[in-house]
Ligand code: SF4
């Protein structure tokens with residue numbers, strides 16, 4: 484079933500009658516709200532609205548920023564899962580945790596330069612493996628950053644950590660699930676679906692019991708041949724619980740080390756215009772894509788700053804390629820596009836013969 488046809492399914496229409504569908508950058512969103520960010524704006528007010536205005540305009544290339552307003556942080560270079568469409572399937576990471584002093588220096592500069600009208604997102608790796616994650620969230624919130632995003636697979640989202648994260652100041656919780664039944668979850672992720680679903684529902688219950696609308700909650704589903712038959716069931720399962728549901732196109736990571744060059748038509752990527760990403764090893768990249776391991780332009784442990792890298796010749800050149808719609812980096816082509824003749828299901832699986840082994844993961848780091 485395609486994303487486009489999903490809402491024509493009769494049963495889905497019945498269950499998700501109030502949900503609106505919108506096609507976004509590389510994803511399709513279902514929500515009761517035109518923009519779920521409006522809920523946060525109700526709580527945070529004009530500063531949040533101004534940040535979102537700058538975020539949307541810069542992402543379209545209509546406003547050229549001199550400093551990023553979207554900072555992605557990899558708290559730990561490790562994941563407890565090895566999903567077969569993810570590079571973590573073949574390399575879970577180094578187990579590095581981001582250096583505390585360098586992290587705090589970076590956040591201090593970021594908060595000062597953006598005046599807090601900005602986002603910090605914990606993605607890549609599994610941030611809840613970091614036993615100091617709540618302290619990091621509080622550090623960011625205390626410096627006035629208006630948007631703090633946590634992307635997790637939900638396995639370690641215990642009720643106690645849920646309460647601490649909400650109190651610390653998370654504004655968005657993104658939970659990636661990718662399945663509606665245990666059979667499909669086993670194939671896609673290899674863990675206990677009921678545990679994750681219960682953790683997420685408990686997070687929402689705790690938030691509501693605290694009388695809060697924020698953090699808003701998203702569930703997401705990376706569409707592959709392994710799970711596309713469960714898209715409608717996924718909407719029906721989560722429509723009444725979460726603030727929004729997102730179906731995401733699967734990035735084909737199978738070419739991540741070979742980087743074949745090929746011709747493409749014009750395409751756009753918002754990240755070099757508004758974002759910067761810092762890995763647990765301190766590397767500074769223009770985005771959190773796994774492909775960006777080929778786009779390391781600095782390192783916070785060597786004294787480089789996110790502002791320097793955002794204005795570096797390398798990141799400026801990426802922006803130029805998208806503005807002029809020519810001369811794209813081969814890294815970006817492989818990240819966003821498929822070679823001529825490739826179909827949606829071609830070479831999506833980094834690890835086709837999937838044998839779940841997530842229980843061997845160290846936790847917490
Ligand atoms: S949970 Fe996310 S980061 Fe971890 S292996 Fe799966 S897709 Fe990759």
Ligand code: SF4
Nearest residue numbers: 752754770772815818
């Ligand atoms: S690698 Fe290039 S195309 Fe992919 S997200 Fe990063 S900047 Fe965008």
